Amino acid sequence: MFELYGTTSPARRVQCEITVPDLSWFFWLFVIAQFFIPLYQKQMLALRRNRAFRGIEQRRKTRLISMIHRQETMSFLGFPIARYIDIEDSEQVLRAVRLTPEDMPIDFLIHTPGGLVLAAEQIAFALKRHKGKVTVFVPHYAMSGGALLAISADELVMDPNAVLGPVDPQLGNAQAAFPAASIMKALAQPNPNRDDQTLILGDVAEKALRQVKATVKRLLLEHYSEADAERIATKLSSGEWTHDYALDVAGLRELGIKVTEDIPLEVYELMDLFPQTNQRRPSVEFIPLPYTAPPPAVRPRGDRSSG
Numbered sequence: 001m002f003e004l005y006g007t008t009s010p011a012r013r014v015q016c017e018i019t020v021p022d023l024s025w026f027f028w029l030f031v032i033a034q035f036f037i038p039l040y041q042k043q044m045l046a047l048r049r050n051r052a053f054r055g056i057e058q059r060r061k062t063r064l065i066s067m068i069h070r071q072e073t074m075s076f077l078g079f080p081i082a083r084y085i086d087i088e089d090s091e092q093v094l095r096a097v098r099l100t101p102e103d104m105p106i107d108f109l110i111h112t113p114g115g116l117v118l119a120a121e122q123i124a125f126a127l128k129r130h131k132g133k134v135t136v137f138v139p140h141y142a143m144s145g146g147a148l149l150a151i152s153a154d155e156l157v158m159d160p161n162a163v164l165g166p167v168d169p170q171l172g173n174a175q176a177a178f179p180a181a182s183i184m185k186a187l188a189q190p191n192p193n194r195d196d197q198t199l200i201l202g203d204v205a206e207k208a209l210r211q212v213k214a215t216v217k218r219l220l221l222e223h224y225s226e227a228d229a230e231r232i233a234t235k236l237s238s239g240e241w242t243h244d245y246a247l248d249v250a251g252l253r254e255l256g257i258k259v260t261e262d263i264p265l266e267v268y269e270l271m272d273l274f275p276q277t278n279q280r281r282p283s284v285e286f287i288p289l290p291y292t293a294p295p296p297a298v299r300p301r302g303d304r305s306s307g
Helices: 024-060 087-098 117-129 145-150 180-187 196-220 226-237 249-255 265-271
Strands: 002-005 013-016 063-068 071-073 080-082 106-111 134-138 155-158 170-172 177-179
Touching (some): 024 106, 024 265, 063 087, 106 265, 117 145, 180 196, 226 249
Parallel strands (some): 106 134, 134 155
Antiparallel strands (some): 071 080
């Protein structure tokens, strides 16, 4: 409230009242929007994924299953957590296979750094037992346990730049893991002062190497000869390479593994719907549009500068 005094009579005063609007509701609207907008975006992304899944399934007449492991970021402290193949993954994939008619083909999209041998073996043999054709798509990478899943397929389809990794077992815990092959090599060195724990670790390493090799061979025998399955299984599981060694399409073909490179465009579009969590500045940026090659330059008539 304020008072306005007239110029003709000091005694007269006109009281005027101005109502100031309450803008606090803008603040609460903003707070509510910050809560609901991410939920809305998540629901819209899920709908887009479902449409993409349906589109691929209807076009290829298959059941599509994806196993995509991104590096997740916790919202509270912001530290990264690496995702990997675990028992929950195997439970979900086995359920998807169980819900699929026996004669229906399965497309399996893999993007993973690997994980538990037990979980990977469960998935691999579930796919192997399925009577319909199983096609595995690897648009970027499938390391370790992911490679075990890839070789279980009736058809392996990779991007020309995608890679698989060796499947040699790793022993240890979350703080430190060592290749079983390296443990065996270290134990081969003469040392009379080894403790019991080291000797036990060596025994476990020998068993792990034997078991993984046998698993790989069983997965390969359906589409490869006995000799080829033995040779490929030995190469992949014996620890000849480091565990993060990249086996590209050419390297896999050298080993004798059958690979094709015609990944459908819809698979790449589906991968775009599983983005990395966006809580930090991306380290790679580009304009996400396909470019066409520029037309060849046309030399003006009468130009004899070249020739």
